[in-house]
Amino acid sequence: MQDFGSSFALAFRLVLSGDADLIEIVLLSLRVSLSAAALACAIGLPLGALIAVARFRGREALIVVLNALMGLPPVVVGLVVYLQLSRAGPLGFLGLLYTPTAMILAQTILIAPIVAALSRQVLQDMHGEYDEQFRSLALTRGRAVRALLWDARFALVTVALAGFGRAVAEVGAVIIVGGNIDHLTRVMTTAIALETSQGDLSMALALGIVLMVLALGVNAVVQTVQLSAARRSHG
Amino acid sequence: MAEPPLLPLTLRGVRLSRGGADRLHGVDLDLAPGGCTVVMGPNGAGKSLLLKVLHGLETPGAGRIDWNGQAPGPAVTRRQAMVFQAPVLLRRSVAANLDFVLPRHAQARRDDLLAHVGLSDKAATPARRLSGGEQQRLALARALATEPEILFLDEPTASLDPAACLQIERLVLKARAAGTRIVFVTHNAGQARRLADDVVFLHRGRVVEHSPAARFFPTPATQAAKDHIEGRIVLSH
Amino acid sequence: MTPIPLIAAALIALGTPALAQTRPIVVQSTTSTANSGLYDAILPAFEAETGIDVRVVAVGTGQAIENARNCDGDVLLVHAKPDEEAFVADGYGTSRTDLMYNDFVIVGPADDPAGLAGADAAAALARLAGSGALFASRGDESGTHKAEMALWQAAGIDPSEGSGDWYRETGSGMGATLNAAVGMDAYTLTDRATWVSFANPQSHRIWVEGDPALFNQYGVIPVSPRACPSVHTQEAQTFVDWLVSAEGQAAIAGFEVNGQQLFHPNAPAPS
Numbered sequence: 001m002q003d004f005g006s007s008f009a010l011a012f013r014l015v016l017s018g019d020a021d022l023i024e025i026v027l028l029s030l031r032v033s034l035s036a037a038a039l040a041c042a043i044g045l046p047l048g049a050l051i052a053v054a055r056f057r058g059r060e061a062l063i064v065v066l067n068a069l070m071g072l073p074p075v076v077v078g079l080v081v082y083l084q085l086s087r088a089g090p091l092g093f094l095g096l097l098y099t100p101t102a103m104i105l106a107q108t109i110l111i112a113p114i115v116a117a118l119s120r121q122v123l124q125d126m127h128g129e130y131d132e133q134f135r136s137l138a139l140t141r142g143r144a145v146r147a148l149l150w151d152a153r154f155a156l157v158t159v160a161l162a163g164f165g166r167a168v169a170e171v172g173a174v175i176i177v178g179g180n181i182d183h184l185t186r187v188m189t190t191a192i193a194l195e196t197s198q199g200d201l202s203m204a205l206a207l208g209i210v211l212m213v214l215a216l217g218v219n220a221v222v223q224t225v226q227l228s229a230a231r232r233s234h235g
Numbered sequence: 236m237a238e239p240p241l242l243p244l245t246l247r248g249v250r251l252s253r254g255g256a257d258r259l260h261g262v263d264l265d266l267a268p269g270g271c272t273v274v275m276g277p278n279g280a281g282k283s284l285l286l287k288v289l290h291g292l293e294t295p296g297a298g299r300i301d302w303n304g305q306a307p308g309p310a311v312t313r314r315q316a317m318v319f320q321a322p323v324l325l326r327r328s329v330a331a332n333l334d335f336v337l338p339r340h341a342q343a344r345r346d347d348l349l350a351h352v353g354l355s356d357k358a359a360t361p362a363r364r365l366s367g368g369e370q371q372r373l374a375l376a377r378a379l380a381t382e383p384e385i386l387f388l389d390e391p392t393a394s395l396d397p398a399a400c401l402q403i404e405r406l407v408l409k410a411r412a413a414g415t416r417i418v419f420v421t422h423n424a425g426q427a428r429r430l431a432d433d434v435v436f437l438h439r440g441r442v443v444e445h446s447p448a449a450r451f452f453p454t455p456a457t458q459a460a461k462d463h464i465e466g467r468i469v470l471s472h
Numbered sequence: 473m474t475p476i477p478l479i480a481a482a483l484i485a486l487g488t489p490a491l492a493q494t495r496p497i498v499v500q501s502t503t504s505t506a507n508s509g510l511y512d513a514i515l516p517a518f519e520a521e522t523g524i525d526v527r528v529v530a531v532g533t534g535q536a537i538e539n540a541r542n543c544d545g546d547v548l549l550v551h552a553k554p555d556e557e558a559f560v561a562d563g564y565g566t567s568r569t570d571l572m573y574n575d576f577v578i579v580g581p582a583d584d585p586a587g588l589a590g591a592d593a594a595a596a597l598a599r600l601a602g603s604g605a606l607f608a609s610r611g612d613e614s615g616t617h618k619a620e621m622a623l624w625q626a627a628g629i630d631p632s633e634g635s636g637d638w639y640r641e642t643g644s645g646m647g648a649t650l651n652a653a654v655g656m657d658a659y660t661l662t663d664r665a666t667w668v669s670f671a672n673p674q675s676h677r678i679w680v681e682g683d684p685a686l687f688n689q690y691g692v693i694p695v696s697p698r699a700c701p702s703v704h705t706q707e708a709q710t711f712v713d714w715l716v717s718a719e720g721q722a723a724i725a726g727f728e729v730n731g732q733q734l735f736h737p738n739a740p741a742p743s
Contacts, residue, residue, distance in 0.1 A: 197647025199672030
């Protein structure tokens with residue numbers, strides 16, 4: 001079996017040597033998945049807030065669907081996005097297939113439901129607490145939603161991180177719509193898949209270690225900022 | 236202000252049920268401008284519900300509410316304010332909790348309010364780290380920041396120690412002196428004596444007595460009110 | 473509620489690559505050429521010479537052809553001659569050209585439990601079917617899978633009867649199938665290029681090779697602008713012309729892994 005120790009050593013050497021290809025892949029992974037997380041928040045947070053605050057017919061059913069969409073299989077998302085962006089598909093004229101944009105789009109679709117569903121829960125709990133006070137202040141719904149989003153911001157950052165984690169770790173969607181093209185759409189996970197298929201398991205594992213360190217780094221940075229901000233403004 | 240004042244208020248036959256049970260059945264009430272009305276009554280009499288109906292947080296199933304010619308709605312609610320028994324403060328600093336309800340660039344007014352409730356040195360403190368009394372004073376400052384014509388307080392001191400309780404009472408009396416109409420729910424007869432200009436006594440979802448404090452406390456008209464003032468336990472149902 | 477135009481604009485801004493002078497081309501390719509490192513070896517010279525950015529999407533031959541039929545490539549480079557000819561006949565490709573060849577080999581466990589050593593391909597498969605030894609198949613309609621099915625037919629055996637038993641269809645790429653074969657001590661059919669550059673052979677080795685039936689021809693086809701108006705025809709043709717030119721053919725011949733030439737150029741001399 002493969003030796004974990006040698007993979008750790010290899011991962012260490014890769015990072016220390018500042019391998020240009022590795023840096024390119026790491027940066028693309030971050031760019032794609034952070035962009036997807038940002039877009040998923042732009043869509044998912046208002047949507048989650050709206051469902052948390054509003055009362056309408058079919059709301060319960062919508063929540064069930066939204067929660068189920070958290071389990072969207074990446075490969076299915078990849079396939080659906082491929083069929084749209086393919087030259088033969090309805091959005092083929094955009095020429096987006098096999099570009100980082102396509103990968104961002106696929107990951108956004110993958111994680112927007114996660115952001116929406118989790119933020120809906122967070123905001124609904126907080127809304128239960130604030131609702132009467134907000135009605136007493138006769139706030140407009142827009143103002144109430146913005147206040148909820150702001151007051152729940154620390155929990156919502158964790159929601160965004162969950163989305164980012166799912167995005168940066170998935171391979172099924174990006175390999176279909178990105179094509180794993182060297183120097184263009186190769187990210188950490190597709191590189192790992194490639195190394196595995198070439199039988200270079202210790203390199204694959206080394207890249208996996210780098211990916212996990214990367215995810216750890218992003219989370220650590222966000223958490224540090226979050227904690228210091230929370231200490232200043234949270235009760 | 237171009238709008239006509241909210242008072243006098245006329246309530247006729249207001250009914251409200253909750254959980255399948257009638258909680259207010261046929262409340263009649265008149266509130267004149269000025270002063271402090273204390274709402275009393277045993278637990279379950281419907282004091283909090285009545286307050287919420289007046290503030291527009293609950294919509295009665297039947298009856299008529301007339302705010303000097305205006306029907307209840309957001310426009311009326313906006314001209315009132317309410318302090319709840321458990322204050323709901325935003326997860327922000329003390330100052331930011333006031334900024335939330337004040338117009339932009341109203342730092343001077345915010346600082347005045349903080350000074351008024353004795354929280355000037357806590358402006359930057361996260362609101363939820365204040366003591367219970369401080370939190371309630373902040374909630375009161377927030378309510379006053381909206382310059383309400385009517386201020387409702389729903390047992391605001393029920394979970395406070397006596398010193399914190401007196402601070403709140405002093406602030407309420409100051410607000411009354413400044414012209415804010417006060418409607419104050421309490422089950423504490425001593426507090427009611429200190430604050431009330433007139434007393435509404437609620438029993439089993441009805442207003443059974445509404446009279447000036449000077450008459451209510453020495454000579455309550457009903458046995459229920461008499462028992463309540465004298466501290467006898469009364470079950471409302 | 474959602475600011476869709478804003479998001480669309482952000483998407484474009486985030487994803488737009490730097491503009492190049494010439495238009496890039498997408499090559500829908502079989503995996504063996506990409507995974508063995510052939511493109512890494514020969515493309516830099518082409519790109520330096522022409523300024524054309526070549527983007528390789530490495531998938532199985534079946535999927536590569538399907539993607540090209542959807543107009544998602546400018547050039548098709550695969551190894552399944554009948555399918556390639558059908559692709560051209562259906563109007564999706566302008567013309568098919570032989571590019572290079574190598575061969576398939578049957579690899580298996582070090583102790584050769586089915587005793588394949590020395591047999592030709594058909595005899596080896598016949599022996600294997602009755603031996604109780606395992607065989608890992610691509611099972612993915614790839615060029616290699618199609619070659620394997622032709623070999624079974626020549627041996628007069630229907631392996632699907634052993635499906636799930638001794639005949640294990642991975643439905644995966646060559647590399648994943650090799651990993652699986654190594655992991656479960658199975659034989660498998662692989663192109664030589666992928667095998668030589670495969671880094672996880674453990675004790676597996678080649679048992680059957682050199683049979684003319686194991687010949688593996690690669691072809692190259694520019695995608696037709698008539699079927700797919702969006703293709704970058706000029707750049708695609710430049711690339712194909714270069715591949716079959718003396719220079720391109722020499723570059724292919726010069727590509728070695730572990731001192732071994734993996735692809736043998738055999739394009740007809742340009743007229």
